[in-house]
Amino acid sequence: MNKISLGLCLLLVVQISWKLQAQTLESNPIICNQCTLSQWIETIEQNTSYKVAYSPDQVNTQVQLNLNNETNISDLLNLLTTQHSIDYGIVGQTISLYRTNNTERKTLSLSGYIEDEDTGERLVDAHVYNMELGRGTSTNAYGYFSIKVPSDVGHIYFSYSGYQSVKLPVNFSTDSLITIRLKSSLTLSEVTLTAKNKQIIDRKQAVGLLSIPLKKIATTPVILGETDILKTAQLFPGISEGSEGNSGLYVRGGSPDQNLILLDGITVYNPNHLFGFFSVFNTEAIKDMKVLKGGFPARYGGRLSSVIDLTMKEGNNKKVSGGLSVGLISSKAYLEGPLGSENTSFFVSGRRTYIDLLGASIGAELTDFDQSNYYFYDLNAKVNHKFNDKHRLYLSYYSGKDEGSSQDANDNEDTQRQTREKDYISWGNSVYGLRWNWLLDDELFLNTTVSYSAYDYLNSQNFENSQQLGDTQRSRKYTSETKSGIHVFSTGLQFNWYPIENHQIRFGGKYFYHEFNTGVVSSKILTDDQTSQQVNEAEIIYANEANFFLEDQINLTDKWEINVGTHYSLFDVNNTTYHSVEPRLTTQYNLNDDIQLNAGMAIMQQYTQLLSFSRITLSSDIWVPVTDKIKPARSHQVSSGFKWFVNDSWSFSTEGYYKQMTNVLEYKDGASLFRNSSWQDRVVQGDGKSYGLEFLLSKNGGKFTGWIAYTLAQSTRQFEGINQGKAFPYKYDRRHDVNIVMDYKLTQNWSINAVWVFRTGNAETLGVLRYPSNLGFTEETAQSSSDSDVILQQRNNYRMPAYHRLDLSLNWKKRGELFNQQLSLGVYNAYNYKNPYKITLIDEGVKLAENQYVDTKVLDKKSLFGILPAVSYTINF
Amino acid sequence: MKTKYILPILVAISLHSCIEETKLDTNNLVLNTFFSDSIPLSVRTFKTLSVFDATKYQQVNDATVTLYEEGKLLGNLTYRQKQGQDDKGIAVSIPQGFGLDKFTPKAGKIYRIEVEHQGKKLVAQDVMPKKVDFEATNPKDVGQSIQYDITINDPKEEKNYYVLTYNITDFITNPENNTTSEWTQASGAMKSDDPAIEFAYHHQGLIASGYRFAFSDRTFDGKTYALPVRFDIHHKGPDKQRLNIYLMSVSKVYYDYIRTVYQQQQNNKDFYAEPTQVSNNVSNGFGVFAGFTFAKKQFYFGSK
Numbered sequence A: 001m002n003k004i005s006l007g008l009c010l011l012l013v014v015q016i017s018w019k020l021q022a023q024t025l026e027s028n029p030i031i032c033n034q035c036t037l038s039q040w041i042e043t044i045e046q047n048t049s050y051k052v053a054y055s056p057d058q059v060n061t062q063v064q065l066n067l068n069n070e071t072n073i074s075d076l077l078n079l080l081t082t083q084h085s086i087d088y089g090i091v092g093q094t095i096s097l098y099r100t101n102n103t104e105r106k107t108l109s110l111s112g113y114i115e116d117e118d119t120g121e122r123l124v125d126a127h128v129y130n131m132e133l134g135r136g137t138s139t140n141a142y143g144y145f146s147i148k149v150p151s152d153v154g155h156i157y158f159s160y161s162g163y164q165s166v167k168l169p170v171n172f173s174t175d176s177l178i179t180i181r182l183k184s185s186l187t188l189s190e191v192t193l194t195a196k197n198k199q200i201i202d203r204k205q206a207v208g209l210l211s212i213p214l215k216k217i218a219t220t221p222v223i224l225g226e227t228d229i230l231k232t233a234q235l236f237p238g239i240s241e242g243s244e245g246n247s248g249l250y251v252r253g254g255s256p257d258q259n260l261i262l263l264d265g266i267t268v269y270n271p272n273h274l275f276g277f278f279s280v281f282n283t284e285a286i287k288d289m290k291v292l293k294g295g296f297p298a299r300y301g302g303r304l305s306s307v308i309d310l311t312m313k314e315g316n317n318k319k320v321s322g323g324l325s326v327g328l329i330s331s332k333a334y335l336e337g338p339l340g341s342e343n344t345s346f347f348v349s350g351r352r353t354y355i356d357l358l359g360a361s362i363g364a365e366l367t368d369f370d371q372s373n374y375y376f377y378d379l380n381a382k383v384n385h386k387f388n389d390k391h392r393l394y395l396s397y398y399s400g401k402d403e404g405s406s407q408d409a410n411d412n413e414d415t416q417r418q419t420r421e422k423d424y425i426s427w428g429n430s431v432y433g434l435r436w437n438w439l440l441d442d443e444l445f446l447n448t449t450v451s452y453s454a455y456d457y458l459n460s461q462n463f464e465n466s467q468q469l470g471d472t473q474r475s476r477k478y479t480s481e482t483k484s485g486i487h488v489f490s491t492g493l494q495f496n497w498y499p500i501e502n503h504q505i506r507f508g509g510k511y512f513y514h515e516f517n518t519g520v521v522s523s524k525i526l527t528d529d530q531t532s533q534q535v536n537e538a539e540i541i542y543a544n545e546a547n548f549f550l551e552d553q554i555n556l557t558d559k560w561e562i563n564v565g566t567h568y569s570l571f572d573v574n575n576t577t578y579h580s581v582e583p584r585l586t587t588q589y590n591l592n593d594d595i596q597l598n599a600g601m602a603i604m605q606q607y608t609q610l611l612s613f614s615r616i617t618l619s620s621d622i623w624v625p626v627t628d629k630i631k632p633a634r635s636h637q638v639s640s641g642f643k644w645f646v647n648d649s650w651s652f653s654t655e656g657y658y659k660q661m662t663n664v665l666e667y668k669d670g671a672s673l674f675r676n677s678s679w680q681d682r683v684v685q686g687d688g689k690s691y692g693l694e695f696l697l698s699k700n701g702g703k704f705t706g707w708i709a710y711t712l713a714q715s716t717r718q719f720e721g722i723n724q725g726k727a728f729p730y731k732y733d734r735r736h737d738v739n740i741v742m743d744y745k746l747t748q749n750w751s752i753n754a755v756w757v758f759r760t761g762n763a764e765t766l767g768v769l770r771y772p773s774n775l776g777f778t779e780e781t782a783q784s785s786s787d788s789d790v791i792l793q794q795r796n797n798y799r800m801p802a803y804h805r806l807d808l809s810l811n812w813k814k815r816g817e818l819f820n821q822q823l824s825l826g827v828y829n830a831y832n833y834k835n836p837y838k839i840t841l842i843d844e845g846v847k848l849a850e851n852q853y854v855d856t857k858v859l860d861k862k863s864l865f866g867i868l869p870a871v872s873y874t875i876n877f
Numbered sequence B: 001m002k003t004k005y006i007l008p009i010l011v012a013i014s015l016h017s018c019i020e021e022t023k024l025d026t027n028n029l030v031l032n033t034f035f036s037d038s039i040p041l042s043v044r045t046f047k048t049l050s051v052f053d054a055t056k057y058q059q060v061n062d063a064t065v066t067l068y069e070e071g072k073l074l075g076n077l078t079y080r081q082k083q084g085q086d087d088k089g090i091a092v093s094i095p096q097g098f099g100l101d102k103f104t105p106k107a108g109k110i111y112r113i114e115v116e117h118q119g120k121k122l123v124a125q126d127v128m129p130k131k132v133d134f135e136a137t138n139p140k141d142v143g144q145s146i147q148y149d150i151t152i153n154d155p156k157e158e159k160n161y162y163v164l165t166y167n168i169t170d171f172i173t174n175p176e177n178n179t180t181s182e183w184t185q186a187s188g189a190m191k192s193d194d195p196a197i198e199f200a201y202h203h204q205g206l207i208a209s210g211y212r213f214a215f216s217d218r219t220f221d222g223k224t225y226a227l228p229v230r231f232d233i234h235h236k237g238p239d240k241q242r243l244n245i246y247l248m249s250v251s252k253v254y255y256d257y258i259r260t261v262y263q264q265q266q267n268n269k270d271f272y273a274e275p276t277q278v279s280n281n282v283s284n285g286f287g288v289f290a291g292f293t294f295a296k297k298q299f300y301f302g303s304k
Helices: A001-018 A018-022 A038-046 A073-084 A195-203 A214-220 A229-233 A362-367 B002-015 B253-267
Strands: A051-054 A085-092 A094-099 A106-118 A127-130 A135-139 A145-149 A155-159 A166-171 A177-180 A209-211 A239-241 A249-251 A259-263 A287-292 A308-312 A322-329 A332-340 A341-353 A371-388 A391-412 A416-439 A443-469 A472-497 A503-527 A531-536 A540-555 A560-573 A574-589 A595-606 A608-611 A622-626 A633-644 A650-668 A681-700 A702-720 A735-747 A750-761 A767-774 A789-792 A805-817 A822-830 A836-849 A852-863 A867-874 B029-036 B042-048 B063-071 B072-085 B092-101 B110-116 B120-127 B133-142 B147-154 B161-174 B180-183 B190-192 B199-204 B207-216 B224-232 B238-252 B287-303
Touching: A001 A073, A038 A073, A073 A094, A127 A145, A155 A750, A166 A177, A177 B110, A214 A229, A214 A287, A229 A287, A249 A308, A259 A608, A259 B002, A341 A767, A362 A595, A391 A750, A472 A622, A503 A622, A540 A622, A608 A650, A650 A702, A767 B029, A767 B042, A789 B253, B029 B110, B029 B120, B042 B092, B110 B287, B120 B287, B133 B287, B147 B238, B161 B224, B161 B253, B207 B253, B238 B253
Parallel strands: A051 A094, A106 A177, A259 A308, B029 B287
Antiparallel strands: A085 A094, A106 A145, A127 A135, A127 A155, A155 A166, A209 A287, A239 A249, A287 A308, A322 A332, A322 A867, A332 A341, A341 A371, A371 A391, A391 A416, A416 A443, A443 A472, A472 A503, A503 A531, A503 A540, A540 A560, A560 A574, A574 A595, A595 A633, A608 A622, A633 A650, A650 A681, A681 A702, A702 A735, A735 A750, A750 A805, A767 A789, A805 A822, A822 A867, A836 A852, B029 B042, B063 B072, B063 B110, B072 B092, B110 B120, B133 B147, B147 B224, B161 B180, B161 B207, B161 B238, B190 B207, B190 B224, B199 B207, B238 B287
16 A cells, blocks of 8 residues: 555545544454554555544554454544544545644654664664664764654664664653664674665764774784784874884974874873883773864863774673684784672773793894793773663773893903993883763763873883903993883863753763873993983972863754864963863855865864974874963864765765964974983974865675875974974875775685785974085184084984885685684785885995095985784684 | 765875974084183174984184174174194194274173185174182192182172183103193083082082083072082192092173083983073074183192
């Protein structure tokens, strides 16, 4: 039966024949068990001579009717009239249903949580969408949503990338709190979401937002077979790595300290292991990752360039499960499960490298030392307890550390000289977080956080030499120690409020108490005749920071959505207080089903910056706050773009941005860590500018998936006193950045993956011109014209050769009854291209004539990784 | 499908000109001149060379060089050479740069120099600083060194820059004919842990050591300040020695130049240090044109 056309035609007739309806209805019982109106209609039409006509615009047939399993037509129609505002008319054997004229549409509040059906993990940013109205919302960081829907309108879709969508009829007569459980498509035979559903998901992506499914991370090969969240992010437009193997993120021309890296809402200050070759985030422990490059909502603040928001897994509350992965340089394992009941679950994971366990000689091979050890580890843990639907508590913990040591001993029998050298270096993060979710009512969700985050760095060096000269022994000892760190305690409240239809309001505030150790450098030289000791006094700086925000996500129409808000912050340090008001705006407009336009602007302010030397990126970089001398850094960014869903599989998006930064911090020309001065005297503040165009072509469905990312960009810096005050290219200024990622599923179990990266080389400071210095003075010689060379070192004047490499991997997966296995074989830098990692000038003797040599400079190019094999085996149960 | 063209286009764009070759313009002129009331003027001009080029610097001798005092032309400088011998004893001409007879710069005056060569014109100017006297008192034997308190009366209400340097004159007696010859050289190094010292060739922690100390009156502006300095002098031998201590009063241009040259030398191989661009006050070229003067104290050591 064509209910729609029939219904529309009959509507008029129904009105005219209103008075004729009092004819006698059949009183035969009809039976339907716990049925919706739709099912009752079907039962009526199958078991009686009546046909039922209605318009879906007026009658929601998915309404669950509160009737006995056995009833009659008359009782059913009475129920519709009294409880569901549906009137009826009867013409012949046709019963027409329509909405009562004098009844206003009732708006219901539908709220609840979206979870993974298998694990009970709550899903972040899952989409809740009313297709009929063309509007929706998404879950917050704790899987909670709330949406206002008319009681008589259609269906609600619940969808999440990598999961099967659920379509739920609106059959509530009152406000309801529900829990939706979505089935992972990974645990079924591969389910391809329909194009329409894809649009529902993708339509919600705001300007500058990059949401990377963890599935993509798991199949993307990176160095030495280690999957890595941040390195995978570097394969998308606008995000690049510093130098080879470096997991530092350079987003839209910003420096790594301009990224707000959050783990369960808590700032992580150093995301790097092994000088940046690996990130500190163990893929096994992460549930969700979002990268915001622009269009920052007001709830985020404190950094200029990006937000990387990571959520740790909560733990499977249905059953105990786990996994073990063994790779070439590290192994990792995780275990999760319920604790006692489904209301409490835990997750714990660990990772450790074992170069040191394989033998110190391997480390020694890589260095000039007799013995050299290095390792790093990560430990993630999380426990959550659900008291009831309104209260839930989360306890998160992360700890990671890098530790290295080396020893060297030399005894020269000829000169009777002995030297001993011992070095030690360590750095690491510790993060603790306690969060309490409280659902105050269906419209108001509160998250309270108390957290502590710390980062510490320590480097010590001991050098000793002694020499026997006849009866006399001469000795010299040198010790030095460098320490720095940042410790931050914070507490905050964040409300999600859904007061009226089409509005989601977030507001809240956070307080931080900072303790900065801006670097203690101490050294001691002990010789036979004198002792010298130098201590750069520890400059411990305490600071208070608070921020407040208010933002409203508004569905203006079914095609147009905006997020508008303000972030206010203040920072108090040494009796100096800075304030900042930062307006934010993002907007999206769906031109049609296939094309979405978006735009955004954001003003951001940053009170803490990372001091890094331009020639090397080390964990010795020091976090420093604003002071009365050092002003906060500030950025203004505008961005705009569009996304085009070409067809079911292909999509293309592009975004342009322009970002201006002020008061960014840089070491002065010639500044040295070991010079005896305060860090504030060693730095200078200046401006930065970056702009670019980003393109992303993706294929998501089918056997062949992947993406091509291309970024065309420019980034410059300008400081008084550096480069004679002229603007110069930022070290990681990349004119071109191309990433091609391809994944092809050969069979059910086998797949191959390829990643090709190409990017403009870094800008380095390299003196390529020389002229004589003029230092000499004595009364006799007056002036000497050629004491030494002055090297013309214009900042970042030399462009390194372009970088490119191809990584390949072959993956085998097998799902079993008891456990799943995955074996990955891969090669890094498959065509063994020697990308220069560092270019320096070294002296080399040149023969001018017989027995006549002169020193000249030559370029010394050092490469880091040639072709490297990678193997990893993973088992999950 | 149109998208099939996107990949090759992107690849073609990205492969095009991603390597920016550094162009070496070795035709830059360099002007190196310190002018003083105590030494003859010698203006030396060179051309920059590539660091990959092993050639020795050659002075540019066909430039037109003019000097001005407070904007008033003092004269055109002439290129000079003197006769000498090379390492093998062969007679050679030794370039002396451009000079000007009877030129004595006056304290507080601004001097401007212009160098024209092959269509390029370099211009630089600087002020002649005022001489600041000092005392070297309170000598103490410290190991193999002798320490003096270098006491400076820093003039008030002006920013002053100093370079402290020294050399040693050995008086060597020939016992055969009982003649004495002098040999002056900068040997050893000064040492000091005084925080006023801002730059030295070696500066690790508080200990500054080297042939020159550069500092400003940052910590003692307008006051009398005593700077303890150890001089490496081996006065145990039979021959007489003379310690010559010079307190150079230098212009800010001079100070910045010497400071940045030191920094560059120290930082070149230090990864924990930023590269340094040497200060340059020569427009359209490189180098330095700066004024200085000095006060001197002498002390004799030895048996005679």
